[in-house]
Amino acid sequence: MENVHPDLIRIELGRVNAFLWTGEGGPTLIDTGYPWTFSKLLDELSAAGVQPVDLERIIVTHADLDHIGGLKGLTELSDAPVACHTVEAAYVTGRKSKTLRGVRGKVMQGIIRLAETIYKPHVDEVQELLLEKETTPEGFTVWHTPGHAPGHISLHHKQAGLFIAGDAIFNEKDTLSLPLRTFTSDEGQAIESLGKLKRLKFDMACFGHGPCITEHADEKIWAFIEALDR
Numbered sequence: 001m002e003n004v005h006p007d008l009i010r011i012e013l014g015r016v017n018a019f020l021w022t023g024e025g026g027p028t029l030i031d032t033g034y035p036w037t038f039s040k041l042l043d044e045l046s047a048a049g050v051q052p053v054d055l056e057r058i059i060v061t062h063a064d065l066d067h068i069g070g071l072k073g074l075t076e077l078s079d080a081p082v083a084c085h086t087v088e089a090a091y092v093t094g095r096k097s098k099t100l101r102g103v104r105g106k107v108m109q110g111i112i113r114l115a116e117t118i119y120k121p122h123v124d125e126v127q128e129l130l131l132e133k134e135t136t137p138e139g140f141t142v143w144h145t146p147g148h149a150p151g152h153i154s155l156h157h158k159q160a161g162l163f164i165a166g167d168a169i170f171n172e173k174d175t176l177s178l179p180l181r182t183f184t185s186d187e188g189q190a191i192e193s194l195g196k197l198k199r200l201k202f203d204m205a206c207f208g209h210g211p212c213i214t215e216h217a218d219e220k221i222w223a224f225i226e227a228l229d230r
């Protein structure tokens with residue numbers, strides 16, 4: 001657990017991050033880790049003084065197993081509504097499965113579906129369907145950044161100077177990169193989505209994978225996006 005911002009805690013769950021927003025409108029959990037890190041997630045929440053029943057909302061950036069792995073378990077312990085982009089709701093509830101391309105993508109798709117039948121991470125219902133530029137009660141503006149997943153969202157908190165990229169951009173090994181191609185539905189669309197983020201201002205950026213960037217994060221992200229255009 002890492003206090004990355006006065007109102008945000010980064011919870012590392014293996015190779016993926018969940019985030020606990022403790023400011024206005026919270027406590028709100030953003031993403032839920034893998035199914036097998038669920039007990040660690042509960043421990044980390046508890047260490048932050050938050051029990052599942054205290055959660056006001058659970059926002060999921062997208063329906064990949066490393067982000068919704070703890071979702072079902074949490075909803076069994078909490079009445080917090082689940083929120084995601086309107087398009088992603090069918091994937092969060094398991095009514096649709098993300099399509100991956102290429103031979104490796106198809107192989108991974110088979111493995112992912114098998115894992116989903118074992119871990120059953122999907123919830124029956126998504127209570128709050130988010131749309132582009134909608135502002136959540138926590139003060140996050142929703143940015144629909146499809147590509148890695150059809151209904152993927154990133155979250156921008158103007159007042160807090162904070163950007164939560166989800167998997168729109170990775171920061172593993174302290175290097176910004178696109179999400180892994182094998183796990184991405186549409187790489188061209190993923191790049192196109194980043195174009196929307198060029199003018200956003202924030203000091204800190206956090207990612208589904210890798211550490212947060214704590215200073216001048218917007219400039220670093222703009223430079224990364226601009227280099228993709230070349």
Ligand SMILES: [Zn+2]
Pocket residue numbers: 016064066067167208209
């Ligand atoms: Zn991920």
